Amino acid sequence: MKKKIGIVTYLRSNNYGARIQGYAMYKVFKDAGYEVEMIDVDYPKRYYKYCLGRIVGHSASLKEWVYKYIVAVKMIRFTKRYLPATKHLITSSTDKMTDFVNSRNYDAVVCGSDEIWSSRTKEIAPPSIYFLPEKIQAKCIAFTPSANGNHTFTDAERKWLKKTFENYGYIGVRDKLTKRLVESIAKDSTPDLIFDPTLYTDFEKTALPEKLTKSRKKKIAFVFTRPHNDFPEELLKRLDTEDIECYSIFTLVKNTTFLPISPEQFTCVFQEFDIVFTNFFHGVIFSLKNQTPVLGFDTFEKYLHRESKVKDLLTRLELPELFRSYLKYDETKLEEIATWTKSVLSGEQSYDFTDNLRIAYDVLDDSMKKVKEVIDEESTI
Known part of the structure; x- marks a missing residue:
């Protein structure tokens, strides 16, 4: 029986990178032989700002708003077409999200890619589902998350993060800033520095205008x-x-x-x-x-x-x-x-x-071998 993987990421952001990296994450783990499901959870403020508000708030004119609305519809269709996902859960409670994740009976839960470890807003700062709380009843893996944002944590948040990071079976991050963040909090942690999963994924050609x-x-x-x-x-x-x-x-x-x-x-x-x-x-x-x-x-x-x-x-x-x-x-x-x-x-x-792309591919290939070892090892959870 295939092992079941759940992926926590920014699934609904109206941004090309967010949508495509979500697909890349899905494809990387599906191609590795797993049953994969996107965990469709959102905090209310973030959802209304980045998923709905981005269309209006980032448009300088009515003409641009219309263009962005068209693009947003295409992004929604893309996600529905290519990414099997759970029901959409919007809640401000990380505990409710954690219970929801545990109800899916995953063998492993993966967080990444995108800037899911950014703490630019209180809602996604620790403790949040994007860091995979210690109460998650599955193997926890970080695969290319980024903390590209404000990283000033309170002592309580750092203590929570330390326990969380130490609970991971594998941590591979997308940039040097995020690597330094993990190392500064969990002193014994040695996260791998890897690349975005889109650099490890082949995409089918499609018709252009x-x-x-x-x-x-x-x-x-x-x-x-x-x-x-x-x-x-x-x-x-x-x-x-x-x-x-x-x-x-x-x-x-x-x-x-x-x-x-x-x-x-x-x-x-x-x-x-x-x-x-x-x-x-x-x-x-x-x-x-x-x-x-x-x-x-x-x-x-x-x-x-x-x-x-x-x-x-x-x-x-x-x-x-x-x-x-x-x-x-x-x-x-x-x-x-x-x-x-x-x-x-x-x-x-x-x-x-x-040759430059080969650098990224080789790093990600080595990273996935380590991830598979963690997932395929007999679980004691």
């Missing part, structure tokens, strides 16, 4: 969340755009064509572009997977004080030259980026990311 695939012009894509400090508009002023088609994904950028694509299309749309500019973590990942030149950006001031997930990713993949920090208008940086863009579009500069 004809206006994109039939064009023979050079194509640039901007994949940004707000704020992006008017970088796209300023860059376009420095390029000869008569022979360039410019597109935007997720956030509408002036003087570009918005693509309200589905998560399935997001995984392969980057193959159609000659260059991608993005501050999306998964925008960087899928550009690399589609062998498309990309610049990954930091555009938030919080990254003045700590390394961002984009910089961490590109550094560990031995591609630090593709990272840029752009927090405010900077003429020198704009000119440098414009020069780089022209060299790529002209064919003067080219990239092959095969």
